[in-house]
Amino acid sequence: GAGVSQSPSNKVTEKGKDVELRCDPISGHTALYWYRQSLGQGLEFLIYFQGNSAPDKSGLPSDRFSAERTGGSVSTLTIQRTQQEDSAVYLCASSLGQNQPQHFGDGTRLSIL
Amino acid sequence: AQSVTQLGSHVSVSEGALVLLRCNYSSSVPPYLFWYVQYPNQGLQLLLKYTSAATLVKGINDFEAEFKKSETSFHLTKPSAHMSDAAEYFCAVRQAAGNKLTFGGGTRVLVKP
Numbered sequence: 001g002a003g004v005s006q007s008p009s010n011k012v013t014e015k016g017k018d019v020e021l022r023c024d025p026i027s028g029h030t031a032l033y034w035y036r037q038s039l040g041q042g043l044e045f046l047i048y049f050q051g052n053s054a055p056d057k058s059g060l061p062s063d064r065f066s067a068e069r070t071g072g073s074v075s076t077l078t079i080q081r082t083q084q085e086d087s088a089v090y091l092c093a094s095s096l097g098q099n100q101p102q103h104f105g106d107g108t109r110l111s112i113l
Numbered sequence: 114a115q116s117v118t119q120l121g122s123h124v125s126v127s128e129g130a131l132v133l134l135r136c137n138y139s140s141s142v143p144p145y146l147f148w149y150v151q152y153p154n155q156g157l158q159l160l161l162k163y164t165s166a167a168t169l170v171k172g173i174n175d176f177e178a179e180f181k182k183s184e185t186s187f188h189l190t191k192p193s194a195h196m197s198d199a200a201e202y203f204c205a206v207r208q209a210a211g212n213k214l215t216f217g218g219g220t221r222v223l224v225k226p
Contacts, residue, residue: 106155
């Protein structure tokens with residue numbers, strides 16, 4: 001069956017521009033997570049959505065980062081006024097519920113020039 | 114805050130030899146523990162998980178891991194390495210009441226013919 005789908009797979013943009021990263025979770029998965037993977041910081045949690053509950057935004061590094069999940073399915077991670085330190089691979093994961101294993105997409109590789 | 118330590122950022126093994134990847138966690142209560150594998154330009158794939166049932170956990174591709182509470186460890190092993198095992202491996206922890214995964218720094222495995 002279809003796994004977690006992320007788009008674009010690669011994104012190159014200039015410093016100061018806004019970017020949007022998209023995640024399509026596995027159908028029926030109520031929980032959705034965003035992580036960031038960078039050389040300096042490893043794998044870091046960013047944000048978590050579970051059903052209609054308020055998202056856990058505790059991992060967002062600054063107020064330039066935001067995410068939404070429309071209709072309990074697709075999620076968009078937005079980074080405003082990008083900085084070079086935002087360069088990383090952004091991974092999305094979904095799970096059937098809070099305590100179920102997380103299934104990851106292939107990520108979006110973001111490069112800020 | 115919980116943390117995960119993977120000893121050795123790089124491990125080199127010969128094809129057919131034992132693979133041993135070390136993972137130690139810090140947590141006040143036994144958490145849920147996971148091992149993920151990441152192939153180049155791909156997301157993370159779940160190898161196995163510990164959820165407080167049997168302490169010896171078997172996963173895909175002949176990998177297994179043993180939970181040792183007294184040592185706060187969850188080391189990953191495979192009896193005989195295959196060339197296709199060359200990848201990066203991540204140990205992760207999640208508290209029973211939590212949602213986000215906290216990852217170790219990863220161990221990159223090189224398999225020599």
